[in-house]
Structure formats: structure tokens, C-alpha cells
Amino acid sequence: MTYRFRDLLALEPLSADELIFILDQAKPFQEIQRHPLKKLATLRGKTVALAFFENSTRTRLSFATGYGAGVAAPMSFYGADQYILQYDHELGPPWKNLPLYIKMSYPFLEVDKRVHTPMLFMGGTSDMNVPLLGGEQMYQALKSLGRPTELVVYPGQFHGFTKPSYIRDRYERWLGWWDKYLKPAQTPAAPAATDNKKQAE
Secondary structure (H helix, E strand, O other), X not given: OOOOOOXXXXXXXXXXXHHHHHHHHHXXXXXXXXXXXXXXXXXXXOOOOOOOOOXXXXXXXXXXXXXXXXXXXXXXXXXXXXXXXXHHHHHOOOOOOHHHHHHHOHHHHOHHHHOOOOEEXXXXXXXXXXXXXXXXXXXXXXXXXXXXXXXXXXXXXXXXXXXXXXXXXXXXXXXXXHHHHHOOOOOOOXXXXXXXXXXXX
């Protein structure tokens, strides 16, 4: 079968056959995990990169942002999330590489100069991937500056939400936030033209 979409943003639009098709595509990767060299032959000699766009802090292109989880001050996440090995091996511990941690914390340390975007933060209390702390810090910083912001906390939820009512609530809050800050203001409809001659009769 042919997959209808270019991406996978939600499960709701997918048919049962499409879900089975996606799972079937994943089966060959199980075998790759058993190999000493865990790479696809089709990707050898190529570089695969994941890009993050920070348009709320680097540019003025963003007019209203709704975050699910984020990190603005990496040093405060050291030992609080699940990436301690990456911190130690890629960045080094903060006491050995403090200038790098300060440099990476520019969204928080320069929030007064960089962030003018209305920002909505949402997160689960059980998220150990990107803990709620990151959203709480930026929310408080923007609140202290008197800028439009909101923080929504979901009890017992992880990085991927599992409670249907919370999933729905998050989507509704995203849409409500974007409607509030991105939708053009409604202009009152002009009064209908009247035929003065007919009205006089």
C-alpha cells in the first residue's frame, strides 16, 4: 500500500491498514539492532542531522509559540533528566566547562532582550526526558518581565501524554493560543446599503 502522508503528526487520521503498514516498516530495524554495526547500508557515507529551530529566541519570525517541553538553561537539567551520559561525554560536567553551559543558556539569561513572543508552556510532572522545570523557568522569567505567557501542568504525564482528556486539552490549548495571538481581529461588517427611494415609500 501507499502511505498517504508526508509525515506522522497524529494517529487519528490513520486507518488500521496504515498503522499496520508503519509497524511493518519498523520490523527490519529490529534485526539491525542485533548487528555489531547498527547502521543501514543505505545511509553509509551519509550524514543524518536533526535540526531544531529556535525562532522564538533567535528571530522575530515567531509570533505565538506553544511549547510542550523545552530547555533554556542546560546546567539546571544536569542530573535532573535522563541524559546524564550525554552531558558528561559531550559537554562535560558544568564545573569543568562552565563557559559552554553559560553560552547554551542564552534563551534564559538573555530572555529580556531576545524573547518578545507570547509563549505557552505545557508539560507533565513525570517527564524525565525534558522535565517540566524548563518550562517553569521560562514561564517565570517571562511573567517577571510582564510578557504574555501561560504554564499548564499535567499531573502524572510523561514526555508523551497517555491520558486522552489531557491529550485533547493540550491540542485545544494550542489552538486557542494561536487563535488568540495569530488570528486577525474581526472587523465589524459594514451596514447593508439601503435603497433610500424604496425606504421612503
